[in-house]
Amino acid sequence: SQELEQSPQSLIVQEGKNLTINCTSSKTLYGLYWYKQKYGEGLIFLMMLQKGGEEKSHEKITAKLDEKKQQSSLHITASQPSHAGIYLCGADAGGTSYGKLTFGQGTILTVHP
Amino acid sequence: DAGVIQSPRHEVTEMGQEVTLRCKPISGHDYLFWYRQTMMRGLELLIYFNNNVPIDDSGMPEDRFSAKMPNASFSTLKIQPSEPRDSAVYFCASSLGPRGQPQHFGDGTRLSIL
Numbered sequence: 650s651q652e653l654e655q656s657p658q659s660l661i662v663q664e665g666k667n668l669t670i671n672c673t674s675s676k677t678l679y680g681l682y683w684y685k686q687k688y689g690e691g692l693i694f695l696m697m698l699q700k701g702g703e704e705k706s707h708e709k710i711t712a713k714l715d716e717k718k719q720q721s722s723l724h725i726t727a728s729q730p731s732h733a734g735i736y737l738c739g740a741d742a743g744g745t746s747y748g749k750l751t752f753g754q755g756t757i758l759t760v761h762p
Numbered sequence: 763d764a765g766v767i768q769s770p771r772h773e774v775t776e777m778g779q780e781v782t783l784r785c786k787p788i789s790g791h792d793y794l795f796w797y798r799q800t801m802m803r804g805l806e807l808l809i810y811f812n813n814n815v816p817i818d819d820s821g822m823p824e825d826r827f828s829a830k831m832p833n834a835s836f837s838t839l840k841i842q843p844s845e846p847r848d849s850a851v852y853f854c855a856s857s858l859g860p861r862g863q864p865q866h867f868g869d870g871t872r873l874s875i876l
Contacts, residue, residue: 679861680861680862682864682865684867689869689872690869690870691766691853691867691868691869691870692805692853692855692867693867694864694865694866694867697862697864699862737805739805739865741861748793748795748810748812748817748818748857748860748861749807749810749818750795750807750865751807752804752805753804754804755804755805
């Protein structure tokens with residue numbers, strides 16, 4: 650089965666700093682989804698990547714999928730307290746496992762004002 | 763537009779009782795997913811439906827768990843009898859398609875079994 654490893658497990662930064670969260674897969678990624686979760690709430694969809702080398706941005710968040718499609722990174726520029734939360738990557742296992750997403754364990758981001 | 767709606771938001775009950783969690787997917791979404799989130803195991807897929815039909819229930823932990831989708835706008839996840847180890851946050855999600863479409867999550871049901 651596919652496993653996703655996120656690093657770091659937790660991150661504490663000062664407001665205004667840049668940061669990067671990584672998501673590494675044991676198998677080729679056929680689709681990679683980034684979500685943000687606040688405590689006590691559901692997951693909010695951020696971005697989806699499907700092609701090797703693909704990069705997408707929304708406001709100050711940029712996500713990339715490497716050419717080999719086994720690693721993705723999420724980069725936040727000039728972090729703000731509103732960016733705080735748990736970031737999870739989810740991956741499509743491919744093949745006949747339509748719709749099944751495997752999730753990483755999450756990265757807890759704290760942003761100090 | 764209304765998102766995925768789950769009820770109840772919190773449930774506290776005693777061991778052995780039946781628990782029913784409810785979900786209303788986003789209108790027009792053909793896929794519905796049930797997940798469980800715990801500190802130890804993270805977010806795990808339990809079962810998912812396509813057009814109200816269960817497609818993969820390999821994540822359902824045991825026979826005490828059952829899920830139904832009687833129509834396109836309603837699904838239930840039932841635990842009978844409940845055990846303390848079932849305590850977790852249960853999420854429902856829906857999507858337009860199985861691949862290349864993001865899953866949209868509800869706010870979850872926080873379940874505590876005493």
